[in-house]
Amino acid sequence: MEEDSHQAPKALAETGHCYYGNTLPCFLLLYNPLQYKQPRMSSMADQFGFFSRRCVWVNGPIIVGAGPSGLAVAACLKEHGVPSVILERSDCIASLWQKRTYDRLKLHLPKQFCQLPRFPFPEHYPEYPTKQQFIDYLESYARHYEISPRFNQSVQLARYDETCGLWRVRATGTGTAAGSRSHEVEYIGRWLVVATGENAESVVPELDGLREFGGDVMHVGDYKSGEAYRGKRVLVVGCGNSGMEVCLDLCDYEALPAMVVRDSVHVLPREVLGKSTFELAVLLMKWLPLWLVDKILLVLAWLVLGNIERCGLRRPSTGPLELKNTVGRTPVLDTGALGKIRSGDIKVVPGIKRFSPGKVALVDGQVLDIDSVVLATGYRSNVPQWLQGCDFFSKDGFPRTAFPNGWRGQSGLYAVGFTRRGLSGASSDAVRTAKDIGRMWKEELKPAKRPVACHRRCISQI
Ligand SMILES: Cc1cc2nc3c(=O)[nH]c(=O)nc-3n(C[C@H](O)[C@H](O)[C@H](O)COP(=O)(O)OP(=O)(O)OC[C@H]3O[C@@H](n4cnc5c(N)ncnc54)[C@H](O)[C@@H]3O)c2cc1C
Numbered sequence: 001m002e003e004d005s006h007q008a009p010k011a012l013a014e015t016g017h018c019y020y021g022n023t024l025p026c027f028l029l030l031y032n033p034l035q036y037k038q039p040r041m042s043s044m045a046d047q048f049g050f051f052s053r054r055c056v057w058v059n060g061p062i063i064v065g066a067g068p069s070g071l072a073v074a075a076c077l078k079e080h081g082v083p084s085v086i087l088e089r090s091d092c093i094a095s096l097w098q099k100r101t102y103d104r105l106k107l108h109l110p111k112q113f114c115q116l117p118r119f120p121f122p123e124h125y126p127e128y129p130t131k132q133q134f135i136d137y138l139e140s141y142a143r144h145y146e147i148s149p150r151f152n153q154s155v156q157l158a159r160y161d162e163t164c165g166l167w168r169v170r171a172t173g174t175g176t177a178a179g180s181r182s183h184e185v186e187y188i189g190r191w192l193v194v195a196t197g198e199n200a201e202s203v204v205p206e207l208d209g210l211r212e213f214g215g216d217v218m219h220v221g222d223y224k225s226g227e228a229y230r231g232k233r234v235l236v237v238g239c240g241n242s243g244m245e246v247c248l249d250l251c252d253y254e255a256l257p258a259m260v261v262r263d264s265v266h267v268l269p270r271e272v273l274g275k276s277t278f279e280l281a282v283l284l285m286k287w288l289p290l291w292l293v294d295k296i297l298l299v300l301a302w303l304v305l306g307n308i309e310r311c312g313l314r315r316p317s318t319g320p321l322e323l324k325n326t327v328g329r330t331p332v333l334d335t336g337a338l339g340k341i342r343s344g345d346i347k348v349v350p351g352i353k354r355f356s357p358g359k360v361a362l363v364d365g366q367v368l369d370i371d372s373v374v375l376a377t378g379y380r381s382n383v384p385q386w387l388q389g390c391d392f393f394s395k396d397g398f399p400r401t402a403f404p405n406g407w408r409g410q411s412g413l414y415a416v417g418f419t420r421r422g423l424s425g426a427s428s429d430a431v432r433t434a435k436d437i438g439r440m441w442k443e444e445l446k447p448a449k450r451p452v453a454c455h456r457r458c459i460s461q462i
Pocket residue numbers: 064065066067068069070087088089090093094095096097101105106107108109113114153154155156195196197198199200242382386416417418421422423424426
């Protein structure tokens with residue numbers, strides 16, 4: 001059953017949000033908490049269909065996404081005494097990790113580079129926690145900071161309303177009960193934190209003839225294990241960390257993978273003499289310029305892995321860390337796929353020309369018989385699909401300003417987790433964002449700055 005739009009549900013009231021149903025425009029006129037311009041009711045109603053949509057006033061930032069970034073920023077905000085609301089399209093936290101990753105996945109950087117602010121991994125965790133350990137850690141993080149996202153809230157549109165100086169975020173919710181209606185809610189607040197991630201949507205390229213192929217085709221986000229592929233010839237498209245590891249997994253289940261490598265790729269050993277390559281790079285970067293660290297990494301890679309060109313892999317002319325920083329291409333941290341390429345268990349093949357029933361033709365003229373295709377062709381941000389009227393994000397869905405300055409936009413807009421620096425980048429954004437909002441929050445709490453009506457009304461709803 002739908003909630004009564006005029007009643008403040010207990011959960012919302014307890015977490016410090018005011019819930020006003022369709023009465024919000026009148027409330028804003030009354031409340032005008034931060035002394036913004038008064039909204040012009042008629043234009044707002046026209047533009048946003050106010051009277052047909054339920055409205056929620058959010059007392060604190062609206063965070064979109066309950067992945068590691070969203071959780072980290074909510075936790076840091078809490079430490080500054082700032083309440084927030086997280087809107088999550090899925091029905092759980094960390095949906096990328098829980099629903100869109102394969103079984104054998106582990107963190108590929110040592111755990112100290114993957115923990116969220118002020119909450120270390122349990123000591124008994126291994127250096128590279130498994131996916132399940134990482135999910136358990138995130139669940140305990142959310143429990144520890146008492147973070148309860150609003151699930152099944154898919155944000156379709158967000159924009160800054162100059163008229164009232166507030167963010168207006170429209171989300172559609174799909175009821176979990178069978179047959180329940182999908183409904184729209186408009187969340188309104190002073191700050192918007194974008195935490196939808198660099199991997200929000202799967203990239204599925206248009207490949208000639210794929211429709212006629214006839215065998216099963218999936219994106220790696222739907223791949224769980226090689227169990228279903230025993231004895232099958234599988235074309236894995238893409239040679240990033242996903243493509244390489246899926247090929248390795250397929251080998252373990254006695255499938256026959258061929259990996260499409262259409263361009264150059266950097267492969268680094270995950271460890272050098274028992275020490276994490278990433279950790280080594282972080283250490284070296286304290287003293288040396290990036291280009292030199294890249295050169296050292298390539299020498300080490302050559303010593304540990306040998307010449308990868310012999311495996312049919314070509315290295316880019318730009319170094320691995322520079323490539324990560326500039327275009328976001330993550331170097332492959334080898335967990336065993338290279339050995340399988342050497343032994344011939346993983347076949348490396350060039351770009352795809354076209355598919356036909358049961359076959360694929362490659363750019364070098366080879367034609368392979370294949371049973372299945374796994375597209376390990378990457379992910380993209382979805383921010384341009386729903387964030388409107390601001391040029392802080394570019395067309396690719398990343399902030400225009402590079403790390404470490406890409407976390408703060410204008411008018412109370414923040415981006416957490418778009419640094420191309422994995423979980424440590426997300427943590428660093430979260431800490432900065434929370435500090436910044438916390439400072440404003442404290443400023444605005446000073447009695448002289450708050451209209452009396454607002455103060456009373458707000459307290460009564462928390
Ligand atoms: C397979 C894989 C392995 C990785 N391994 C590592 C690693 O070992 N170490 C590392 O540092 N990094 C790793 N990364 C990088 C990865 O980006 C981070 O691990 C991490 O998940 C990023 O967290 P996030 O919260 O920014 O994004 P996500 O985890 O993607 O979370 C974003 C959340 O936002 C939600 N969302 C998206 N759009 C909307 C919307 N419109 N409305 C409402 N909700 C929305 C999503 O459902 C999701 O729950 C890996 C990435 C992948 C794909």
